[in-house]
Amino acid sequence: MERYSKEFSTKWQSKYSEEFKRFVCNEYLSGLLTKRKVELKYDLGNSRLTYWLRERGYDNIKSRIVSLPDMKSVKNVIKEIDSQKSITEIEKELQEAKLLAETYRKIIEIAEKEFKINIVKKSNTK
Structure with missing residues (x-):
């Protein structure tokens, strides 16, 4: 040169x-x-x-x-993440989320009965 x-x-x-x-x-x-x-x-x-x-x-x-990382290393990282978080762990998290949602729903129902107020908006109102 x-x-x-x-x-x-x-x-x-x-x-x-x-x-x-x-x-x-x-x-x-x-x-x-x-x-x-x-x-x-x-x-x-x-x-x-x-x-x-x-x-x-x-x-x-x-x-x-x-x-940028080469695609082989990215695929390996994705496989490691998948292996770390197995299907059973994901199902457990889903079950906990459903229980939490049900708990919130019950708390709102009890609060509406005791305080006699509408917390949840009805679907047909504006």
């Missing part, structure tokens, strides 16, 4: 090669180094990398690539 293009004779008049710009941008976007560390590593100016990223259409704020 060539750092400078051959258009100019000295470093100060040179233009960075397109291949070098892409390489540096990809190294930053891989997420291993910060902008400052990349700029120091390749002896670039303070805003050179930011300029190159903007040139290539990367948003300055959201420039990092997010690594």
